Amino acid sequence: MTKGIWTRETVVLMLLAAYLPLAVFWLWFGGAPAVQRSSLALLVLGFWNLVFLLARAQAISLALAITALAIAMLAPEGLGTFRLVLGISFGAVMGELVFGGWGRNVVHPATVALSFLGFGFPGFPWPDFLAPVAWAAIPAALIGLATGVLPGGVIAGAALVAAVTFALGLLSQAALPAAGIVLVLLVADPVTSATTHFARWLNGALYAGFVTLFAAGWQGAAPAQYAVAAALLTSLAAPLLDEMALALWYARRRRRHGAQ
Amino acid sequence: MIDLSFRSGLAPRFASPPSGPLECDDFVTEEAGLRAMPGQAPRVAMEVEQGALVAQGTPIARLRSAPEICFVAQMPARVARIDLLQGHRLSEIVLFREPGGDPVRHDTSGADTEAGLRLLMQNAGLWPWLGRRPFGGMPAPDERPAAIIVMATDTAPLAPDPRQALTGREEAFGRGLHALAGLTDGPVLVCQQPGPPLFDAALAGRVRTVDCGPRHPQGSAGLRAHALCPAGLDRPVWDIHAEDVAHLGDLLATGILPMTRLVRVGGEALREGRLLRAQPGADLRGLAHRIAQPGAHLLLSGSPLDGHEAHWLAPRHRQVTVLPRRAAGAQPHWLIAALTRSGTPKPVIPNAALDQAFGNTLPAAAFVRALGSGDDETAMKMGLLSLLEEDVALADYVLGGDAHLPGLLRAMLDRIRTEFAA
Numbered sequence: 001m002t003k004g005i006w007t008r009e010t011v012v013l014m015l016l017a018a019y020l021p022l023a024v025f026w027l028w029f030g031g032a033p034a035v036q037r038s039s040l041a042l043l044v045l046g047f048w049n050l051v052f053l054l055a056r057a058q059a060i061s062l063a064l065a066i067t068a069l070a071i072a073m074l075a076p077e078g079l080g081t082f083r084l085v086l087g088i089s090f091g092a093v094m095g096e097l098v099f100g101g102w103g104r105n106v107v108h109p110a111t112v113a114l115s116f117l118g119f120g121f122p123g124f125p126w127p128d129f130l131a132p133v134a135w136a137a138i139p140a141a142l143i144g145l146a147t148g149v150l151p152g153g154v155i156a157g158a159a160l161v162a163a164v165t166f167a168l169g170l171l172s173q174a175a176l177p178a179a180g181i182v183l184v185l186l187v188a189d190p191v192t193s194a195t196t197h198f199a200r201w202l203n204g205a206l207y208a209g210f211v212t213l214f215a216a217g218w219q220g221a222a223p224a225q226y227a228v229a230a231a232l233l234t235s236l237a238a239p240l241l242d243e244m245a246l247a248l249w250y251a252r253r254r255r256r257h258g259a260q
Numbered sequence: 261m262i263d264l265s266f267r268s269g270l271a272p273r274f275a276s277p278p279s280g281p282l283e284c285d286d287f288v289t290e291e292a293g294l295r296a297m298p299g300q301a302p303r304v305a306m307e308v309e310q311g312a313l314v315a316q317g318t319p320i321a322r323l324r325s326a327p328e329i330c331f332v333a334q335m336p337a338r339v340a341r342i343d344l345l346q347g348h349r350l351s352e353i354v355l356f357r358e359p360g361g362d363p364v365r366h367d368t369s370g371a372d373t374e375a376g377l378r379l380l381m382q383n384a385g386l387w388p389w390l391g392r393r394p395f396g397g398m399p400a401p402d403e404r405p406a407a408i409i410v411m412a413t414d415t416a417p418l419a420p421d422p423r424q425a426l427t428g429r430e431e432a433f434g435r436g437l438h439a440l441a442g443l444t445d446g447p448v449l450v451c452q453q454p455g456p457p458l459f460d461a462a463l464a465g466r467v468r469t470v471d472c473g474p475r476h477p478q479g480s481a482g483l484r485a486h487a488l489c490p491a492g493l494d495r496p497v498w499d500i501h502a503e504d505v506a507h508l509g510d511l512l513a514t515g516i517l518p519m520t521r522l523v524r525v526g527g528e529a530l531r532e533g534r535l536l537r538a539q540p541g542a543d544l545r546g547l548a549h550r551i552a553q554p555g556a557h558l559l560l561s562g563s564p565l566d567g568h569e570a571h572w573l574a575p576r577h578r579q580v581t582v583l584p585r586r587a588a589g590a591q592p593h594w595l596i597a598a599l600t601r602s603g604t605p606k607p608v609i610p611n612a613a614l615d616q617a618f619g620n621t622l623p624a625a626a627f628v629r630a631l632g633s634g635d636d637e638t639a640m641k642m643g644l645l646s647l648l649e650e651d652v653a654l655a656d657y658v659l660g661g662d663a664h665l666p667g668l669l670r671a672m673l674d675r676i677r678t679e680f681a682a
Binding site: 002005006010057059060101102104148151191197245246250 | 272274489490564583598599600601604606607608609610611612613614623624625626641643657658659660661662
């Protein structure tokens with residue numbers, strides 16, 4: 001019989017298409033080191049996915065390419081191969097694979113890996129992003145929104161709060177490139193962000209709020225560092241936001257239709 | 261907000277040759293089958309023997325639990341085969357057409373009272389055309405619904421337009437609506453595409469018109485019920501097709517229940533489409549005869565989304581889909597199979613298409629998660645009891661059939677029914 005197309009792998013392919021501009025610009029300006037880091041991340045993630053395929057019959061998903069891109073782009077620099085492999089392994093296994101693979105995870109594996117690397121090995125410099133790479137986050141978001149794989153509410157909510165705080169002078173311009181890239185890569189991930197309409201707006205707003213807070217109050221932190229920390233906290237709060245939005249929805253339906 | 265929800269939904273395209281104008285004469289197939297909706301096998305007591313000659317409208321079988329509810333002959337015919345499962349459960353009864361004889365005329369004098377109207381509808385064989393939520397199936401003979409939804413729109417792909425079925429029958433439709441309003445204390449909601457009113461404005465009061473958007477699943481009874489008057493365990497909601505309401509109007513006026521309905525035959529494996537009036541239970545091969553492309557094909561009763569392979573048109577269906585029968589593909593290479601298939605089904609990733617597949621009326625991703633994890637209580641809070649398999653068929657299609665939503669929904673409904681019956 002006939003079937004629609006929106007299986008897990010189609011969503012992954014659309015996400016990859018969305019991240020393509022970002023990846024191309026970053027690799028273009030990053031050169032050989034960037035290629036090296038992403039290859040290493042891909043290799044380690046591929047290995048762990050293969051282990052879980054053989055041990056637990058978990059089908060491999062191309063989503064590992066997204067995770068690899070996010071880790072390679074955002075991980076602190078100069079960590080060396082061993083620490084990087086350790087961080088990626090921790091993120092992939094504890095953040096995603098033990099839950100049953102991509103689509104069943106609670107937190108984005110790249111967020112876990114980056115937080116592990118950031119908190120575990122402080123002192124290494126976080127990457128800075130050139131203007132063209134940061135601008136490439138905008139076409140990425142647009143492609144994701146047009147294909148419907150990135151949640152529009154998350155991006156709109158974050159953009160709205162960022163615009164307000166920026167206009168009030170609370171958010172510095174230096175924070176924007178890294179925050180935008182983290183928003184597209186980690187926060188707007190369809191699996192780990194909130195899934196109800198209202199909660200998505202809250203989710204985006206919460207992320208932008210955390211970024212503003214950290215930018216103002218976290219002395220000595222790099223933009224990428226506090227953006228990743230904000231992403232981690234936001235994705236941990238996403239289920240709570242969903243519950244809140246659902247409670248509101250239940251209440252509204254009860255008011256409209258009476259107790260059922 | 262209202263405008264947004266009006267535009268929501270999807271318009272999946274299925275290849276089909278255009279159907280010509282409505283064929284003038286009723287097309288009554290030579291064979292027809294009496295059957296219940298898929299998945300149901302009610303216990304029946306037979307009224308006639310195999311080989312008996314019956315007129316149109318003659319009761320052929322009665323429900324054991326409610327003998328006033330009849331299954332009637334859709335055409336003058338000879339009872340060719342009676343197929344019952346164990347415990348007198350109805351599988352199918354096959355009729356061969358034998359023209360001649362007047363249709364059975366019912367006494368409509370008692371139809372002014374509610375009890376008389378119910379009895380008339382049950383004896384005339386109209387009862388199985390009613391649907392009920394929660395749980396599906398036909399309503400119990402004395403059940404009073406909290407609301408009745410009249411579907412004068414059908415957004416399923418390749419579905420015939422109910423407005424066309426009602427052309428020239430506004431008076432009968434109005435009479436039917438008036439009668440239906442007597443069966444419930446709640447509203448009678450006529451869901452239609454925006455356009456001229458379908459019934460006399462004098463009826464207004466409990467009969468209300470609801471405009472629906474053009475995209476699926478806006479015209480599916482379950483999501484309409486979910487949005488307008490959710491069904492609950494002790495709040496049943498009925499739904500009935502507008503054409504059947506017009507039939508009820510005719511039954512009240514003449515005592516004879518019309519037995520043909522507007523049916524569209526469409527699908528990829530046809531040379532030309534067809535729009536005709538056929539009887540419920542019509543032989544699908546008869547309907548697709550001479551218009552199907554050569555080669556093996558699949559005859560579905562219902563739309564390409566929720567249709568099922570069948571021999572006879574289901575009691576509540578109004579479309580036939582003819583698809584090419586594709587040979588089973590070769591086995592994938594073992595390595596590809598190992599990499600892509602796994603013991604557990606693949607997770608559902610929330611995306612915009614999934615939200616639209618539920619017409620933006622409920623938190624789609626959370627609902628699908630509740631279905632998948634067997635969380636009955638959350639699913640019930642989200643409106644599970646208003647839905648049936650046909651309402652989640654679009655979402656299942658959109659997700660590539662990996663999620664098995666209709667099966668999960670049916671299992672959950674059955675579980676809830678046994679739990680609350682105890």
